[in-house]
Amino acid sequence: MTALDRAALSPAEARALFRGGLVTPTAGWSSGFTQANLIIVPKEQAFDVLLFAERNPKPCPILGVLEAGQTTGPLLAGGDIRTDVGRYTVYENGVLVAEPTDLTAWWRDDLVTFIVGCSFTFEAALQQAGIPIAHIEQGRNVPMYRTNRRCASAGSMAGPLVVSMRPIRADRVADAARITARYPAVHGAPVHSGDPADLGIRDLASPDFGDAVTVPDGFVPVFWACGVTPQAAVMESRPPLAIGHAPGHMLITDARDSDYLVP
Template sequence: MVVSAVAGPVERSALLPARARELFRGGLVTPTAGWCDGFAQANLVVVPRDWAFELLLFAQRNPKPCPVLAVLDAGEVSGPVLGDGDVRTDLPLYSLYREGEAAGTRQDVLDVWQNDFVTFALGCSFTFEAALQEAGIPVAHIDQGVNVPMYRTNRPCEPAGRLSGPLVVSMRPIPADRVADAVRITSRYPAVHGAPVHVGAPGELGIRDLSAPDYGDAVQIPAGHLPVFWACGVTPQAAVLESGVPVAIGHAPGHMLVTDAPNWRYQVP
């Protein structure tokens, strides 16, 4: 679907969240990095009520990849930080999981929605990317017009009941002389993953090939840049897969829930 009104990055960044959600509800499928400047984006994971406590405990034990922004009651489709949004229709693309297997993507989840579903909105690192750009630090996937690269690592998360799985990270190549600045800037956003978990040496995370991400798209890494890794909100979806949750829904990686919450709400001094 082509939407001429949001043809370029300037137009997309200037949109209000309600308008972006309207476009996604209307069928626009696109990664959301660089959209709705000034407003936080969120990861989405939805599980049956029978699994909700374990997911909440998993998030509490693994706050870096799973910072909780909001939890909706069973069956609710809108609530805190969502404005007039509907979690069943207002993301550009969803991932569906059944019995520990990926069951494809879809543009809405109306046909699979259950009244016992509990929705978790988790902080997303797209929220701090504007602060990086304002400081003159390039964000490669935005500049190159692709989805952010994400990787499963060899680091296990702390399990919670039936839920267990690996840490997933997102990667942004940062000029070597700006890595300390990137750490300082992102550390001010603990509710949206905060400071990086690793710098350089992808092999130490069990990542063999940066050009072959598990989710998203590869980015070009210019000379003089280091790969910098942040905890990623796809982590609970990896746990859903590994743990055999009967049915679950997540955002398709990189296709986030654009919220009405301003970025500054998640920034600390």
């Protein structure tokens, strides 16, 4: 399937492919439609996750919530949250124990699903402005890094800010910041540009999640808050059970990117 084919798929068509077993990062899929992160926890931990998101809206902008036991909702009409993402992560006491392509065996009636904004949403706007997206062009998953910045804790939830990185030509960094700032519901403007060491990142070639990308001469690493942040908090806070999306393997929703664009 070509990049153009992937971009032309409707969200329902894309979800059907993942339900059928396809596993692939989703950057560039279903152009114009919003992609999202997932964090799924038992009802007992749901308030702490909600409060964590409320206190850390930059990395954890909530687009929707499925109540305990619900498997579908307005953002994935006719879909199934247990099967319609290419790959998931399952944590027990903060330890990654499985990366299934289907959550049916893990599902419980007390699980609450939080659908969290994703920076893939604003990538089309960057491309339309003539700003290339390295991980798409290089056929890789977006690189993501834990930082030395701490999120505001909430109940049992505490952890570091996670960021995604895109190399931007030095003379377009201001443009990238201006464009992405118009999407506050999907992380908005960058949190940092320039020296990775300022975020405690030692080596861009060794991301904590995703794949490294080449940073060409004349390009600056630019960092956005990332929706993998709740999973980093899960690893640190060690709830008995938590489920997420495999980083870069997003839920493709029926919402349109334009729904989250502010004037």
